[in-house]
Amino acid sequence: xxxxxxxxxxxxxxxxxxxxxxxxxxxxxxxxxxxxxxxxxxxxxxxxxxxxxxxxxxxxxxxxxxxxxxxxxxxxxxxxxxxxxxxxxxxxxxxxxxxxxxxxxxxxxxxxxxxxxxxxxxxxxxxxxxxxxxxxxxxxxxxxxxxxxxxxxxxxxxxxxxxxxxxxxxxxxxxxxxxxxxxxxxxxxxxxxxxxxxxxxxxxxxxxxxxxxxxxxxxxxxxxxxxxxxxxxxxxxxxxxxxxxxxxxxxxxxxxxxxxxxxxxxxxxxxxxxxxxxxxxxxxxxxxxxxxxxxxxxxxxxxxxxxxxxxxxxxxxxxxxxxxxxxxxxxxxxxxxxx
Amino acid sequence: xxxxxxxxxxxxxxxxxxxxxxxxxxxxxxxxxxxxxxxxxxxxxxxxxxxxxxxxxxxxxxxxxxxxxxxxxxxxxxxxxxxxxxxxxxxxxxxxxxxxxxxxxxxxxxxxxxxxxxxxxxxxxxxxxxxxxxxxxxxxxxxxxxxxxxxxxxxxxxxxxxxxxxxxxxxxxxxxxxxxxxxxxxxxxxxxxxxxxxxxxxxxxxxxxxxxxxxxxxxxxxxxxxxxxxxxxxxxxxxxxxxxxxxxxxxxxxxxxxxxxxxxxxxxxxxxxxxxxxxxxxxxxxxxxxxxxxxxxxxxxxxxxxxxxxxxxxxxxxxxxxxxxxxxxxxxxxxxxxxxxxxxxxxxxxxxxxxxxxxxxxxxxxxxxxxxxxxxxxxxxxxxxxxxxxxxxxxxxxxxxxxxxxxxxxxxxxxxxxxxxxxxxxxxxxxxxxxxxxxxxxxxxxxxxxxxxxxxxxxxxxxxxxxxxxxxxxxxxxxxxxxxxxxxxxxxxxxxxxxxxxxxxxxxxxxxxxxxxxxxxxxxxxxxxxxxxxxxxxxxxxxxxxxxxxxxxxxxxxxxxxxxxxxxxxxxxxxxxxxxxxxxxxxxxxxxxxxxxxxxxxxxxxxxxxxxxxxxxxxxxxx
Numbered sequence: 001x002x003x004x005x006x007x008x009x010x011x012x013x014x015x016x017x018x019x020x021x022x023x024x025x026x027x028x029x030x031x032x033x034x035x036x037x038x039x040x041x042x043x044x045x046x047x048x049x050x051x052x053x054x055x056x057x058x059x060x061x062x063x064x065x066x067x068x069x070x071x072x073x074x075x076x077x078x079x080x081x082x083x084x085x086x087x088x089x090x091x092x093x094x095x096x097x098x099x100x101x102x103x104x105x106x107x108x109x110x111x112x113x114x115x116x117x118x119x120x121x122x123x124x125x126x127x128x129x130x131x132x133x134x135x136x137x138x139x140x141x142x143x144x145x146x147x148x149x150x151x152x153x154x155x156x157x158x159x160x161x162x163x164x165x166x167x168x169x170x171x172x173x174x175x176x177x178x179x180x181x182x183x184x185x186x187x188x189x190x191x192x193x194x195x196x197x198x199x200x201x202x203x204x205x206x207x208x209x210x211x212x213x214x215x216x217x218x219x220x221x222x223x224x225x226x227x228x229x230x231x232x233x234x235x236x237x238x239x240x241x242x243x244x245x246x247x248x249x250x251x252x253x254x255x256x257x258x259x260x261x262x263x264x265x266x267x268x269x270x271x272x273x274x275x276x277x278x279x280x281x282x283x284x285x286x287x288x289x290x291x292x293x294x295x296x297x298x299x300x301x302x303x304x305x306x307x308x309x310x311x312x313x314x315x316x317x318x319x320x321x322x323x324x325x326x327x328x329x330x331x332x333x334x335x336x337x338x339x
Numbered sequence: 340x341x342x343x344x345x346x347x348x349x350x351x352x353x354x355x356x357x358x359x360x361x362x363x364x365x366x367x368x369x370x371x372x373x374x375x376x377x378x379x380x381x382x383x384x385x386x387x388x389x390x391x392x393x394x395x396x397x398x399x400x401x402x403x404x405x406x407x408x409x410x411x412x413x414x415x416x417x418x419x420x421x422x423x424x425x426x427x428x429x430x431x432x433x434x435x436x437x438x439x440x441x442x443x444x445x446x447x448x449x450x451x452x453x454x455x456x457x458x459x460x461x462x463x464x465x466x467x468x469x470x471x472x473x474x475x476x477x478x479x480x481x482x483x484x485x486x487x488x489x490x491x492x493x494x495x496x497x498x499x500x501x502x503x504x505x506x507x508x509x510x511x512x513x514x515x516x517x518x519x520x521x522x523x524x525x526x527x528x529x530x531x532x533x534x535x536x537x538x539x540x541x542x543x544x545x546x547x548x549x550x551x552x553x554x555x556x557x558x559x560x561x562x563x564x565x566x567x568x569x570x571x572x573x574x575x576x577x578x579x580x581x582x583x584x585x586x587x588x589x590x591x592x593x594x595x596x597x598x599x600x601x602x603x604x605x606x607x608x609x610x611x612x613x614x615x616x617x618x619x620x621x622x623x624x625x626x627x628x629x630x631x632x633x634x635x636x637x638x639x640x641x642x643x644x645x646x647x648x649x650x651x652x653x654x655x656x657x658x659x660x661x662x663x664x665x666x667x668x669x670x671x672x673x674x675x676x677x678x679x680x681x682x683x684x685x686x687x688x689x690x691x692x693x694x695x696x697x698x699x700x701x702x703x704x705x706x707x708x709x710x711x712x713x714x715x716x717x718x719x720x721x722x723x724x725x726x727x728x729x730x731x732x733x734x735x736x737x738x739x740x741x742x743x744x745x746x747x748x749x750x751x752x753x754x755x756x757x758x759x760x761x762x763x764x765x766x767x768x769x770x771x772x773x774x775x776x777x778x779x780x781x782x783x784x785x786x787x788x789x790x791x792x793x794x795x796x797x798x799x800x801x802x803x804x805x806x807x808x809x810x811x812x813x814x815x816x817x818x819x820x821x822x823x824x825x826x827x828x829x830x831x832x833x834x835x836x837x838x839x840x841x842x843x844x845x846x847x848x849x850x851x852x853x854x855x856x857x858x859x860x861x862x863x864x865x866x867x868x869x870x871x872x873x874x875x876x877x878x879x880x881x882x883x884x885x886x887x888x889x890x891x892x893x894x895x896x897x898x899x900x901x902x903x904x905x906x907x908x909x910x911x912x913x914x915x916x917x918x919x920x921x922x923x924x925x926x927x928x929x930x931x932x933x934x935x936x937x938x939x940x941x942x943x944x945x946x947x948x949x950x951x952x953x954x955x956x957x958x959x960x961x962x
Contacts, residue, residue, distance in 0.1 A: 047795065067801050069670070078640070082599065082637030082638055082641040083641065083644045087795065090795050108633050318620040318622075330759065331756060332756075335575045337572070338571055
């Protein structure tokens with residue numbers, strides 16, 4: 001990125017507000033990576049807007065020296081839709097959590113995706129309600145004991161990436177708080193996508209759901225349980241990159257690379273919606289013979305953004321009928337005079 | 340033929356029939372022609388609640404009520420002078436509203452055994468034949484037969500031919516009231532310009548209806564309703580929802596902002612969306628959101644971005660928007676909320692009118708959450724008051740609720756429309772620079788207590804706003820007890836301060852110190868005006884003041900009220916404004932309520948006034 005466009009550094013993004021997340025919260029890392037990446041994106045700081053709903057993650061805008069709005073529970077997506085409708089020049093970042101986006105704000109979330117506003121959605125998934133002190137969320141594992149499920153949660157957990165694809169999201173990716181390098185890469189990809197881009201970020205809540213993603217983030221277990229996908233590359237993972245994924249029909253299977261050539265592996269194609277659907281369904285609870293949990297950009301598609309279509313329609317209608325004249329509008333079609 | 344001609348001051352006609360009978364079109368045509376003639380007019384359509392209710396049934400009756408005359412017409416009329424019915428069901432539904440001695444024009448083909456059965460008349464009973472309509476003037480016309488015979492050589496199929504039968508009725512009524520066919524002829528030629536055969540058929544039938552009046556011996560009287568002495572100028576017809584849409588566009592133009600209308604379909608507010616969505620060439624962006632909450636939130640987002648953010652709905656939708664309205668008042672962003680009230684609670688009476696959302700508008704949010712509230716009193720007044728709502732929202736950086744109702748939203752009247760130049764500009768200034776040394780303080784206020792509107796894109800003004808209590812001036816999160824109290828009081832003072840920037844309350848009719856003051860608000864204006872005119876003519880000491888600013892009230896309201904001995908507050912609810920007036924002023928205002936999904940009739944109001952005067956006659960005589 002050329003430096004002449006940048007008018008700010010990561011430091012310039014720090015506000016005078018004290019960051020009030022719990023010590024050890026995964027949110028700190030995400031904040032740091034966002035502040036690191038933003039100056040590299042060629043944006044003007046004043047054109048950046050962070051909009052959040054309610055929840056721990058939604059405090060995020062207060063810590064970003066950009067324009068920002070900390071709104072109400074679940075509605076950041078709806079507010080951002082309105083903002084983008086009138087201001088397609090802005091870089092709008094939605095900060096939301098699993099409860100905020102998938103529970104109370106589920107409706108706005110899926111509709112934003114289908115409309116494809118050009119926004120970046122950072123979905124901090126910690127599989128718990130943190131701000132309200134530990135109730136199960138729509139991504140909490142079935143059976144998990146939480147404050148509000150002392151005998152185990154009955155709910156079937158959402159698979160956020162699958163939900164996004166189901167809602168026709170044009171960009172779906174996943175990363176984690178504890179892999180800063182990957183997270184920065186994914187943040188950049190999310191920004192670069194023209195359209196509604198969802199980046200699900202596994203984020204550890206060390207107070208109410210500590211270790212929820214441990215097997216994916218800890219050095220000892222990470223390699224065996226995670227799969228980092230790259231466009232055009234075969235799906236390889238494992239302690240010593242010794243395993244791969246092949247597709248048998250529509251079923252993914254783990255193979256040992258001692259017996260299988262990498263040429264036979266599933267090659268990741270971000271534009272393949274069908275394969276993306278299979279990829280995001282690799283959502284097993286980690287075990288010895290389970291499929292690894294994928295990370296990276298699962299799907300990316302170019303399709304018109306809603307705010308641009310709105311502008312085009314205004315232009316089309318204006319070209320057809322001419323710019324609106326208030327006097328003509330007030331007169332209407334049928335007038336008469338009383339003399 | 341020789342006809343007598345009777346001069347009438349005003350006439351109320353109801354066209355009624357099946358929803359497929361073209362009733363609304365017939366009514367609209369008669370309205371246009373009558374307006375052109377120079378009568379004043381007030382109209383109201385009455386649709387069946389079901390979109391495709393079974394033909395011929397009572398549930399499927401569509402009506403169009405029109406009141407026209409040679410004076411100011413304040414309402415669509417209480418009782419009918421003329422009832423035009425295309426079938427038995429239409430008669431059954433509307434007969435109770437017909438004046439004694441009124442005229443019934445009945446399409447006899449709609450009273451065949453099948454239609455009588457569909458209308459649930461007992462076996463063998465035909466109201467046209469059994470003497471039950473004695474006391475009314477009944478003109479029985481086989482409209483279907485006349486229509487068919489007018490079109491026998493047209494080559495049109497029976498079904499297509501029958502579709503023109505509303506034109507026969509229209510032609511006949513035009514004859515009855517001495518009206519010119521030109522406007523309708525022009526309309527038909529325009530509407531069907533791609534189907535010359537349909538134009539010809541409709542015109543033939545229209546003329547046939549007119550000529551039937553001329554030649555038939557059945558009708559001996561024609562009526563003359565002279566033009567009304569209306570103020571000179573250019574007029575058009577306007578419905579309330581249409582006026583609301585135009586008012587929003589005008590406010591956007593006069594403030595130099597782009598209009599963003601976020602909404603979700605709901606009766607009776609959807610027509611505002613339909614209307615606005617046509618005018619993209621004014622830069623209007625309409626956004627049909629996934630739900631009511633998204634609609635208001637998108638409007639807030641648009642407002643944050645520097646557009647004129649507006650959302651519109653009816654009671655149930657407003658309930659859903661409540662939390663977001665609270666957010667907007669905390670963010671102190673401009674937002675206009677249009678509430679076209681309908682009968683409640685819950686789903687209530689979607690197609691019927693009521694004024695039962697006043698308390699919701701003024702008080703209905705969590706926390707201490709004042710917003711400004713204005714209301715329209717007539718269909719065309721929707722234009723003025725929604726324009727005002729936009730002005731207040733922009734000048735005071737606040738949500739403003741604009742109340743309309745199903746009655747004025749669908750009602751229509753002639754409108755002496757303004758010129759764009761006559762509308763006052765709404766000054767808007769976006770923050771451009773830091774306002775406190777080298778810092779930008781998003782909650783530093785001006786003399787109106789409004790905070791600066793700093794939209795994204797301006798370097799140096801980056802700031803964060805949110806729903807958590809803000810620190811005075813900085814806008815940072817604050818849980819400080821004193822600060823919270825100060826902010827609550829400041830937000831209240833800002834809304835209260837609007838009183839200095841709105842017109843003083845005036846008396847609409849009557850003396851400034853009358854015995855009884857009728858204090859109304861919103862869509863009951865016409866009915867109150869009629870009642871008070873009549874009471875004044877009877878020599879009674881009454882007056883009428885009508886509120887369009889409901890929060891805050893005009894500054895002089897209390898002193899104005901105190902000049903009258905008795906205050907009567909008629910409302911289409913269970914008594915809401917009366918609560919606020921009593922609360923604010925400790926005035927013993929009395930309540931007149933009607934909660935039937937219907938407007939007030941003149942007699943409802945007059946009787947209430949008589950009762951007060953009778954009860955207090957001794958006091959009044961003493962004075």
